[in-house]
Structures are given as C-alpha cells and as structure tokens.
Amino acid sequence: MRKPEERTIDYGVQEMLVKAREEGIETAFDRADAANNRCKFGMEGVCCKGCLEGPCRISLNGKGPALGVCGADADSIVARNLLATVVEGAASHAEHGREVVLTLLKAVRGQAPYKIADEEKLYSLASGLGIDTDGLTVNQVAEQVALKALEDFQKQEGVLNWLKLKAQDKTVAKWEKLGILPVNAHLEIAKAVKRQAMGCDADPVNLLKGILTVALVDGYSGLHMSTDLQDVLFGSPQLVRSEYKLGVIKREYVNIMVHGHVPVLSEKVVEWAQKLHGEALQLGAKGINVVGVCCSGNEVLMRRGIPVATNFASQELPIVTGAVDAAVVDAQCIMPGLTKVAGCYHTAVITTMPYVKIPGAIHIEFNPRAADDAAEKIVRLALDRYQQRDEARIRIPEDKIEVYAGFSTKQITGLLQKLNKERPLQPLVEAMEKGDIYGIVALVGCTNPRTKQDWANTEVAKYLMRNNVLIVGTGCAAHSLAKFGLMSPQGVEYCGSGLRRVMETLGGLVDLPALPPAWHMGSCVDNSRIDELLIAVADYLGVEVSRLPVAASSPETHHPKAIAIGSYFLTQGVDVHVGVKPPVGGSELVSKALTAGAGEYGLTMEELFGGKLIVEEDPVLAAQKLLERINRKRKALGLSA
Template sequence: MADILKDKERVWDNRTNNFGLLPESNVELLKKEFKEVKTTSLQRLALQEPQCGFGELGVCCRMCYMGPCRIDVFDGGPKVGVCGATADTIVARNLLRETVGGAASHTEHAMDIAEVLKEVAEGKISTYMIKDEEKLRRVAQNLGIKTDGKDIKEIAKEVAEISLEDFKRLEKEPAVWIKAYTPKSSYEQLEKLGVIPHNVWRPIMNAMHRTSMGNDADPVNIMLADLQMGLVDGLGLTMATELSDVLFGTPKPIRSWANLAVIKEDYVNIAVHGHNPLLSEKIVEWAEKLNDKAKALGAKGINIVGVCCTGNEVLMRHGVPLAANEFQAELAIVTGALEAMVVDYQCVWPILSDVASCYHTKLITTMPFVKIPGATHIEYSPEKADDVAKQVIEIALEAYKQREPSRVHIPDSMEEIIAGFSVEALVEVLSKLSPEDPLKPLIDNIVNGNIFGVVAIVGCPNPKTRRLAFTERMIKGLIKNNVLVIVTGCIAHIAGQTGFLNPNKVDSFEVGDGLKQVLKALGNAAGLNSLPVAIHMGSCVDNSRIGVLLKALSEKLGLKVSDLPVVASAPELISEKAISIGTWALALGVTVHVCPPPRILGGPKVREILTKDLKTLTGGEAYVECDPELAVKGILDRIRQKRIALNLPVPEMVQI
C-alpha cells in the first residue's frame, strides 16, 4: 500500500498550478482565462489540495448519519465504522455505487434513442427518420427478430419494443441485448457466476438497496453485483450505438479537423457539447438551412464545432470538426469567438456558465434534468427538435452581434484528422484485401507480429494527468512497439489534436515497422496513403463497437476474449462512466489499465479480487499505473504473456 501511494506522488503532484506538458495553445488560453474569468480548472484543482486521502482510498462511508466514518488503513486509527463495516465493505459499496452512476447514464442514453426509434416506427413523430435500413435489419437479426416479409417500420417497431422491454422485463429471462452481443465464452462464464441480468432497472435498484446501511457487508458478494452492473452498462453502450446508427447512419471514414483553431473568427460559431446526438443532429441540419441569416449579419456563415462526445457523434456522420475535449470546453468559450454552446447531458461542467457570463457567449441547456444557474434553458423533446434547433441558432445569431473583436484569441493550428471507423467501416476496408474473409488480414498480422497487440484508449482528460500529456506519451510508446491503438471519447480529441488521427503524419512518428506496413496497406485499400496511427471509433458509448469487434474475433478464432492480445486503458480516469465501462470490459475478460487509481486502494480484498481473483472468474484484470512509460511497459508485458500462451512470436520491446 505504502509503495503504491509513494508511486503516485512520484509521478503526479497537483499542489502547484504549473502547466506541465500542455500544448502552448492551451497554456495561452488558460492564461487568458485566468486574467479575464479569474479561474481555470488547474487553479481550481490546486485550491482543493491536499485532496481527501480517505476519499482517494475509498474508505470514507456516508451511507448513514452515524457517520461519515473513515477507516485508517495504516496504524492507530479505527478499523471499522460505527456499524462495524470494514474497509473492504466500504470500498466495495462505494465502487458499486460508482458503477451504478455510470450504468444509469449510459442506459438512460440508450432508452432515449430507443424511444425515438419507436415513435418514428409508429409514425408519431416526423422529426427523425431511419437512415440505415441495412443496419436495422442486422440489429433485428442479432436480437432474434425475423425480418422476412416485413416492411422497415414494422421491423423498427419490433426492435424498439424488444429494446425497451430489456429495461423492465419481469420474467426471469436474460436481457436480450446482453445475450445477443456478449461474446459466447464470456456469456457462458458470467451465466455460471449468476450475474446475467434480466432487465436494467432491477439491478440498479438492487445495487442501491444492498449498499445502503444495514445490508450486504460481504465484499465478494458486492463485487459480483458490480460485475452485473458492468453488463448493464454494456447493454446501454451497445443499444445506444446500434440504434443511433439506425437513425443517423453508420459512420464511415471521414475527413475533418481538430483543435480549438476550428473555431473561425469570421463565422457564427456554435459548439455542441454532451453525449446524445438527438439534438446535435438537428442543429447541424438547421445550421445549413439558416446559413444565409449569418451572411446577412456580415459573417461568412454558421460554423458548428464539436465538444466532448456529442462532438464525436456529429464528426463521424457529418465531418463536423472537433474543437475541444471536456477539459478544454471552457477554453472554447475563452477564445471570445463562440456565440453559443448548446449542451445535452454528461460531462457538462457547471463552471461553463460563469465562464460564458464573462463573454458574449450563450450557454444553452436543453435537458430537463441538466439545468445550470445562469444558463439559458430551452427544453428539448423529440417532437419539437426542429423548433429547438432553430431557436438555438437564432440565439447564436443574436449573440454574434455582441461579439467584441478585441477579446478574440483563436489558436492558429488546425490538425487534419480521419475519423469514423465503425466496425462495418473497418470490415469494408479489410474486405478489399480479403473479400471472402475480411477479418483474415487483421488476424494474420496479429499472428505474424506485425501487430503486436491492440490497445483501446478511452475516456476523458483529467486535469490531474493532463499536465503530464499522459495519453500522448502512452500512444507514442505503444505505436513504437507495433501496437494498434483504438481511441474513443475525449481521448479521441487528444489524439486528433496531437496528429495521431492524421494519415499524412504516420511518418512523423516513431512507428514500428510492422505496424507501419499494416497501416499503409490498409490505407491504400481505403483510398488513403495510410491509416492514421490511432483509429477513431467514436464517442464513449461507441466503446460498444470494440465489444462487437471482440465478439467477432473471439468467436471466429474459438478463443476466450481473455486469450486475445487486447488491453483497454482509461489513462485519465475522471467519471463514474469510465468505471462502469471498465467494469463491463473486466466482465468480458479484458485487461483494463487505469490512472488515477480507482478508489479501491483502501480495501485489500477488493484489490485482490480486481487484480488477481478476477483472472480465474472472467479472465479480466485491473491494472493501475500512473507513470505513462511504466504503464506502456506493463501493458506490453501483459500482451506478451497472451502471445506466449497462444504460441505466437514475441519480439523484443523497443525502448520507450
């Protein structure tokens, strides 16, 4: 324990307000923000230091009003709470509640999309339409729905009804989406553990019940519930992604741009921020329709830019440029050239209202359960999506008249990117090399060592790790060692801004010869000079695309997911959603690297379950390392062990 804590202090010290390895453009805007707004995220973080050690270790219990109780994991202090709860009980309860928070977020997102699909199928709304009928038929077949002789709206209605039934099913039958999309070997093992849920609501209800005062005190039993909650989260991720593809189109590789420089001084700029594409799709549509109104004001037009995962959604389908990740959202406002930032839900910081109040920018909230004091609230609903989109754009046009040119500062460097690699898009590229067996080129290059392994780097940028350029350093170390890197969420923003999504920059990085050969071969097949060194697969819910790919590889090869040379990493862990996504990956059998440490270090039994015992239950393993280079070495070592077990060649690791 002491070594882990000492290790953490060695690599990350938050007590100073330095800018670390942040890009110069970010530093300029942070300084501008501090001067004009009197606050920055790094300064707010510094004011929190020292952060609560009990909270970081997960040994603070607030489940009842006899507390809060704190366990001393070292010497001399209390070893149990007032009720007798041990450190492991408290840590396990806290972790399960975090996973509930993430799973609830993703499943409600999925439910929003499923409800809209049902209304479209029933002809109750005309604001949306089914854009990918072929994807709808595939989803229906996966869910066991017969499609022969049925029209598209009949199929859509059945898909929507089965999806919504997964939220409330009373019969003790497995949730349809989990049974349909979980790799077979993983499903069988999880079924033996008794953690396959039959609906969404009951496990969430039960998790909150069992972790309240006077209930489950067995950390092992609580951790089994945590695995189940991971599966609930996977259901939400997969349903949200698949049904969004049905409604808005399945992504294909698309060119665009990244960095704050995509905000244009001579345009009316509107940022879409959050996670749900329902409204942002409409804003993109209506921006084009109302473009002439911007020109009448003297602007060149309306420029929509993406922030966070809503940004990834409209990037993949429309080429909308990526302006800012979650950490940079306030910096987008600080440019002084943003007329409006419209948000839906998740990862929307309350501070955005204070920052916007210092400029002409209008912060617009749209969801009934996401209101921020000082923001303009325009309530969204599917039937009035067009009206809301138009109103948002009208507000932005009016704000443009109030812009102060003397306060505008936009970074001058844009980075070209290629994004939108859905599983279908990847298979299409691979099929040009092997039409009859599209997965064969990928498998062959993993077998021969050109691709040493695959690492999915996901999640959000954390101010604690952002100053270390943690993600950038990890990607550089991995590609140097022939690791194929997949990125989603705000990590994809970071990759784009650094050039990792630019196919023209493959030769600018130190890339292993084998990986470079594969990227250039696949790039030529896709009509490009090369694929970029990191593959953009979408938003946070689109981690489900990685799950779909794992299922296909596992079942084709007859291997467990845990046998595959694949690792997931959340190197800048920030939200409960990352915890729930990681738990889903662990349930499938994936090794998961995280930093900062999840709040489990104070529970020795919980640590043992996640880092050791889980290997015999699902094949998954949690791995904590907060030095980027050591994290890469640890990941490479775990991939190496998987290759050895599969009798695959194991090349020497290149110096990181």
C-alpha cells in the same frame, strides 16, 4: 499553481489559459490546483456517508476506528462505494440508451422528425433479436426492434436481450455460472442502489459480484444499445476527414459548440445550422460553424465530419476565445463552471434536458417530439448572440490539425474486404499472427484537470505504437490522440516497422499514404464498436475475447462512466489499465480482487475472467506493463512473442 505547460500539452489550450488568467477568469485547472489537498480517506475509498450515524471513516494506519458505527469494515465500505460509482456510470449510459430507443420508437410512429438512416444495420439487429421481418415495412421492423430494446428496461425475468444479441456464448455461460447476468437495466440499477445503502449488503465479495452485474448493464443497455440504435437512426460511420484543436473555431462565422453525449440533440443542431445559413449571411457572418466537445463532438465528427474543438478538461476554454456564440449541452461531463466562464463573455450556455440544468444557463427544453422547434431556437439564439460579440476580446489560437475518423466495424470490414472479399478479417488476423500487429489496445476514457491534459493518453499510445500495437480510441482519449497527429496518416511516424507497413498497405486502399495507426472509433458508448471488433477477431480465431493479445487503457480517467466501462472490459477478460488511482486502496480484499493475478490472492478478476486491473500513473511503465500482458496472451495463443 501549475504553469499552463504543466496543465496541458495542447498549445492552444495553454494560450487560452494565459488569456483566462489575464482576464481574471477561473477554469477547472485553477480549481484542481486549489483542491490539491485531497482527503486521504476519500482517496482510499474508506469514507462512508451512507447514513446519519456517520459520516464514518476507517483509519488507514490502524490507530483509529476499524469499523463504522454500524459495524461496516473497510472492505464493505470500499466495495459499496465502488458499486455506487459503477452504478452512476451504468445509469448514465443506460439512460442514454433509453433516450435513443424512445427517439427511434417515436420516429417510426411519426411522432418525431427523425428517419432510419441505416436499414442494413436495422435488419441485422432484427434478425439477431429473432424478429420475423416477413411482410413488415421498414418502420414496422424498427418498431419491433425498439420494443425489444425497451424490454431491457422492463422485463422481470430472463436476461437482457442486448446481451444475448451481442456477447460471445462461451462468455455468457461463464457469467451465468457466476450468477451475475442482468435481467433489466432499471431493475439492476435500483437493486444495486438498494444493496449499497445502509444496512444492506456488507459482504465485499457479494458486492463485487453486484459490480459485475451492473458493469454488464453498462455494456449492453448502455454502450451497445446506444451505438446500435444511433447507427440505425443517424447512419453507421464511414471514413471521414476533419480537423481538431481550438483553431477550428472561426472568427468570421457564428460558432456553436455542441457538448455532452446523445446525438439526438447534436444531429439536429447541425441540421439547423445548415438550414439557417442564409440568415447568418444576412448578419455579415460567413456561415454557421458547429464545433464539437467531448462525446457529442465525437458523435457528429464520426458521422458528419464536424470538427472538434477540445476535450473534457479544457471544455471551458473554447469560450475564452470570445468567439463562441452558443454552447449547447445535454448531459454528462458538463462542467457547471461553463456558465461562470460564459458570464464573462457574450456566450449563451444552453441546457436542454429537464433533469440537467445549470444556474446561469438558458434552458431550451429539447425532446425528440419537438426536436426541430428546439434546435431552431438554439441556432437562432446563437445568431442573436453573434451580434453581441466584443471584437476586441476575441483571440483564437491558430493551431489545428487534420484527422481521419469514422472507424465503425462496418468501415473496417468494408476496407479489409478490398484485400480479402470472402474473409475480410483474414489480413488483420494474419498481421496479428506475424506480429506486424503485435496486439490491439483500446485507448479510452477522459482527460482530467488534475493531470497534464493529453500527455499520458498520447505517451501511452506512442510507446505502444512503437512496439507495433494498433490503437483503437474512443471518448476524450481519442480526442487527445487526434490532437497530436496520431489519427492522421502522419501518425505512422510513431510506429514500429511492422505496424507502419500494415497501415501503409491499408491506406493505399483508400488513397491515403497510410491509415492512421490510431483508429477513431467514436464516443464513449462506442466502446461497443471496439468490443464488436474484438469479438469478430476472437470468433474468427475460434477463441474467447479474453484470450486475445489485447488490452484497454484509460490513462487520464475522471468519470464514473469510465470506471463502469473498465469494469465491463474486465468481465470480458480484457486487461484494463487506469492512470488515475481509483479509490479502492483502503481495502486489500477489493484492490487485490481487481489487480492480483490468478492464484496470487483468493478469488480475482484474472482467475474468473482472464484479465485484471493495472493501476499505473507513469505512462511509460503503464505501456510496458500492457506490453507484458499482451506478450503473455500471445504466448498462450501460440503466437510469436
């Protein structure tokens, strides 16, 4: 059993782990310790459960079977398993995108209580999609945009509309030549599920191409479409101040924790928490306090400044404070363990989606049409549970910290326009050329109960900042950086002098001593914002994204979605680091295709796109490797090393 300080570097979480142990409550960290003896075949990706002839596993030391019963070898099995993983990630994101599309469509047809919040973004999408907006009302334009989005789940030929809308032409041409362009999200996902099934695709190279197609589905039908239409519905984020860590839970308030992903739900919960404020007062509370966890937390933080309690690995711990009255979830990254922990307190865990239920939770179905009804019920349930609190068991860590978030592309260009009205990217690019900003690294992904929470995420970021690398963060990794001050003006303490100077100059434009050196760009689907920023810089320089001195890093990965996002960045030629080993070691072909340099091993990612996968558990070594890659790309671009 690891000690609390070996499980997380977050003091509040450590304190709650101690409390949980005192009260005999098990958390994911305990279960991770108990599951420590992991199956080697699974770890290397050579276990196949594809049919009832198996499960088959390929020997790792050459002394056992080299083939499954059907004759599949390690290369096919590893590639098929990886495809299945990427499909899970892409399906999660594409379903997210589709839900948002349907919400928008219902909203503009008067069938759901949501309104257009960002008309400017709507019109820019419409024009990008080739929609003639002449004579159309705003709602009619939105309807056309939504229908274009829906086509990406329906059409039988052509290419995803959102890919054509968002990707760089030159890169698209590369994908076309390789034959990996996706037609429609559902079709590609179904095709991929079929091809990895027993008796279908056994060619590892062909399977790798299948992975790339699904990665593009993830990027466009998942990430980009979700962010774009969420911005239309709920507004594009702007710089916002808020707070992080378990100390944001307030004893005197009714506390509602929102967890999951799609803001269609969390936005309504926030709205109804405000509407029912008076009723909370009547119960003797000071109000209703909504706190976020994981990506739902990111969504409402970015647009509403709602504070964030914690991230993935410690999602059960807010409940251990004894002061969370309701935990409401939608989908993805929801630990079933939540209801076990909640069962030891007065907390209601509320599931909301017909296809995501958890034994022990209360199910209140949420759909866009009945959004107000459901959100009201959810908040009322929290008010109800508030009255059942056991005061004696409440203990809330005091620790909390200030953070600035809301770095959408709109926010960033708006800010830079104060320096250069006509060519806002000029100051940023100039700083990159001079080396004041040596490069940009996207610090993304998760935390994982197996590894020390927040440690690798923050260590990689700090090392890079010291070397003047600007960090842009999303997902639960962004939470890690925020929890440790890297997303506040004080974060410049960790910076090299060049980066510090740039952040101080930019901070001056918004009356802050400095801009945080790690920009919070949102949830996991908001990796699209990072993509958009990189494309803007690349277009400005007249090059492909693959040539920029940038990289992505996910030091504490856990979810298939993170693997899908990483694969998506690889298709753009961006180097991707992961700090938890993906299960591909059992196939030299697959691991080399991902990790070897151009010319080092047959066909590799680097050869095809210009970036590769870096697997490195040690955060300092990882940061050094990323710097070395950035250095290389700087040189190739003719920039100082």
